[in-house]
Amino acid sequence: MFTVNICFVLILSGTLMNGATSMIHTLMDFYTSSTQVPNFPEFVIVEVVNGLTVYHYDSKTRRAEPKQEWMNRLTEEDPEFWEKNTQEDIGLEQLEKGNTETVRLRFNKTEGLHILQFMSGCEWDDETDEIRGYFQYAFDGEDLISLDWATQTWVAAKSEAFVTKLRWEKNGEAARVKHEQIHRCGENLKKRVRLGEKTLKRKELPLVWFLQKSSSSPVTCLATGFYPDRAMLFWAKDGEELEEDVGEILPNHDGTFQSSVSLDLSSVPTEDWGRYSCVFQLSGVKDDLITKLDPGLIRSNVTHTLVGFRTTSTQVPQFPEYVLVNVVDGLQMYYYDSKTRRAVPKQEWVNGVTEEDPDYWERNTQMDISDEQQQRGNIEAIREAFNLTEGLHVLQWMVGCDWDNDTEEISGFSKFAFDGEDFVSLDWDTQTYVAARPQAFALKQKWERIGEGVRHKNQLIHFCVV
Known part of the structure; x- marks a missing residue:
């Protein structure tokens, strides 16, 4: 045979893939x-x-x-x-x-x-x-x-x-x-x-998400937005591939692809979930993208999620140095990168924003250009903190919010990762910052001293409501 309201969240860890010439x-x-x-x-x-x-x-x-x-x-x-x-x-x-x-x-x-x-x-x-x-x-x-x-x-x-x-x-x-x-x-x-x-020769890295409908349901790993379709997605335990499930590759509306795999962890103690990871392999790319399972960041389908992903990189072959993607309930709706330097809709219905705001796309383009420069500055500062002045490096920032349409409750999240490992994140309840690496401690102290947590929380609530 020829085969021509869920919320997810990105786990910001893993290994960035290097480019390759054959395909x-x-x-x-x-x-x-x-x-x-x-x-x-x-x-x-x-x-x-x-x-x-x-x-x-x-x-x-x-x-x-x-x-x-x-x-x-x-x-x-x-x-x-x-x-x-x-x-x-x-x-x-x-x-x-x-x-x-x-x-x-x-x-x-x-x-x-x-x-x-x-x-x-x-x-x-x-x-x-x-x-x-x-x-x-x-x-x-x-x-x-x-x-x-x-x-x-x-x-x-x-x-x-x-x-x-x-x-x-x-x-x-x-x-x-x-x-x-x-x-x-x-x-x-x-x-x-x-x-x-x-x-046709481009290589696009996926966003990797985890979903669990309820505490007793299997955990699903979803990789979406990758190109080309020569890829594999599977679960691993302690680095060894599990033959439980290999993800089927399906097309996205924008010409990219997605794949998902599920794993039943109901008999596994929560403290052992960190031994499991979701592995993505792309043809022509040397390294695997390995995303460690973090129980604290799995989202259920009781809420809607709006997430912005900003990826700033240096010396990554065939990949823009800065990319911004906004996703609603797992569906990409907004895109900007440092090559095109234009904010563009990824869903037809998103164009409806110009009915109330005719200058929406031009204004957001200018905001994204400014944000691009800010994130370029951030990655340079972090590279210096790690004493890494050359080579391939990636700074990822995930920022967004969840909205429960029954209770109207809003919660937000903001998290930075550097070279595939957690760096610094916002604790929503305490409005303080968690430094996952010693190099992030100075930034944590600075943000807490100027009240960045309170400002950021208010901004995220407004971001989600809008």
Whole structure:
């Protein structure tokens, strides 16, 4: 089968990943032919490169069209690209509709809702230049027939597909498909990676969250906002991988990905929870992102959460030196970084703020530019405190609030981490600061002397209400 009001909180610990040059790229074409599916075209083609939709055709518009701006550059080498592909897709539409009717007859299903899916594509290792292909059909959500790339034979998952398997093996269809995947698909993939290099070769680190619905529920680790989708998420105990669960990778609305894994800790004493960690691995990245489980920072789903994440870094390959992300109940809604230097909405409904405040985005952009400079100053001061004047370093600041919509109670949190380890945080109840490292003690004393805790708490309450 082809598978084309919860609150979380980030645990600010772990190891930052270093960049790497090699990467496996993928191009997948998904063809969906259907009958009697309400409000859905009878035929759809979607091309996906590295998990990003780049091309679309359907039987209603009958036009091949780009889904990424850089795909328009295909006409630089082939001015007739889109018109030519439109005509090819119209022909494929008729072919796949005929295939759907043939398969329905094989299964003796001549009426009703049915779906034939066809996936064809390839992956390319840009270091070894190796190319591997994929070719698979599914009917009504179950595998039908596929190509075994290693043996160049056909695998019939259903008895109704056996006659097709025999015919294709007799006609040498596997060799033709392999040649097509290596050459045409491989060339197309390389061309798209070249045109969309800035987008497709980027590596985005995830935000890592922990969720527990109730004290007896499993603890869920969620990594969201990473790119590309070549990643793994799993639990570990004392550094050893647990084979309890490996997270399925799902797409986010913004082209990034998410994955989650759950672990039942009901029989484990709370004081031993620190032995557990959530491990995230990204293809082409040397180091794992290891997030230690801290029972004190797990959030439940009885409240709503608004969190701002500010990440300031030095010498991190292919990553902005400053990034600001605001998240509501686990959904990214606001973004700014030091490369674009623009505050932008990440959800369509967020644009509604300009109805009451037309200058909202311009004003917030200027505020974020100012905050960027402040955080750059902070990371330099902290590096000096640790006597670390060069190399890769990261300062993370998580600031936000929880709101219980039943009791209207608001609580806030503010926490700094440096190079993956807790640095200094606000104690909400006492309005004092907790220095997790000796190098943070001077800052703790300074903030408490000037009453920063009281000011910060009032600011967070206002931040949450707004």
